[in-house]
Amino acid sequence: MHQHPIGTTPHPGTRLDGSLFGPQNRCFACSPDHPTGLRLKFHVEGDEVVTNFTPARSHEGAPGVMHGGLVTTVADEVGVWALIALLGKFGFTGTMNTRFPRPVRVEREVQGRAKITSKSTRIVHAQIRMVQDGADCFTSTMSFILLNQKGAETMLGGPLPEGWKKYFR
Numbered sequence: 001m002h003q004h005p006i007g008t009t010p011h012p013g014t015r016l017d018g019s020l021f022g023p024q025n026r027c028f029a030c031s032p033d034h035p036t037g038l039r040l041k042f043h044v045e046g047d048e049v050v051t052n053f054t055p056a057r058s059h060e061g062a063p064g065v066m067h068g069g070l071v072t073t074v075a076d077e078v079g080v081w082a083l084i085a086l087l088g089k090f091g092f093t094g095t096m097n098t099r100f101p102r103p104v105r106v107e108r109e110v111q112g113r114a115k116i117t118s119k120s121t122r123i124v125h126a127q128i129r130m131v132q133d134g135a136d137c138f139t140s141t142m143s144f145i146l147l148n149q150k151g152a153e154t155m156l157g158g159p160l161p162e163g164w165k166k167y168f169r
């Protein structure tokens with residue numbers, strides 16, 4: 001198992017955008033080539049991984065308010081990228097315990113911030129926040145399950161691309 005501590009240093013050589021996983025990455029949230037996706041990019045600030053996103057009117061649910069499911073999508077994604085950036089591992093989202101204390105307004109930047117709070121062999125816990133105009137709009141504790149290569153291949157329905165193997169146990 002990779003021994004990088006839960007900490008503050010990006011995993012060496014990690015490019016913090018969806019191009020890291022090559023053309024097989026069709027992720028709605030991070031693929032740089034997705035025709036209608038969010039195309040998120042990430043960076044490290046201290047012990048947090050951060051993404052900046054400005055929701056458009058087309059991301060509304062209630063008028064003027066970013067759809068909560070899409071807020072959750074950005075938050076989930078920055079959580080997984082915290083594992084990628086800080087642990088060099090990929091996890092599948094297992095649980096979310098979430099509050100939406102304030103609306104995220106469209107056409108104003110919101111920042112997703114993820115911090116790893118604990119790690120065992122098979123589960124990583126992270127604290128995720130979505131922050132707009134300095135206030136928390138979304139707070140969540142999420143768990144991410146670390147699979148071994150065989151488990152990942154079963155989950156994804158076929159052999160992993162070579163470059164993905166190191167992200168599993």
Ligand SMILES: CCCCCCCCCCCCCCCC(=O)SCCNC(=O)CCNC(=O)[C@H](O)C(C)(C)COP(=O)(O)OP(=O)(O)OC[C@H]1O[C@@H](n2cnc3c(N)ncnc32)[C@H](O)[C@@H]1OP(=O)(O)O
Nearest residue numbers: 021025027076077080090092093094095122143145164167
């Ligand atoms: C390189 C990679 C590809 C790259 C790609 C392209 C790039 C892309 C980039 C970003 C992409 C982002 C994407 C967003 C992140 C999703 O959106 S991930 C998708 C949403 N999540 C899911 O679909 C997960 C669905 N759940 C499952 O399939 C199964 O629960 C899992 C996760 C495979 C685990 O099943 P399992 O292996 O049978 O687990 P099992 O052995 O029973 O349990 C293992 C451990 O996990 C715990 N556990 C199991 N399930 C859960 C659960 N749901 N909740 C909590 N704990 C659980 C168990 O209690 C156990 O704990 P320990 O006893 O070891 O302490």
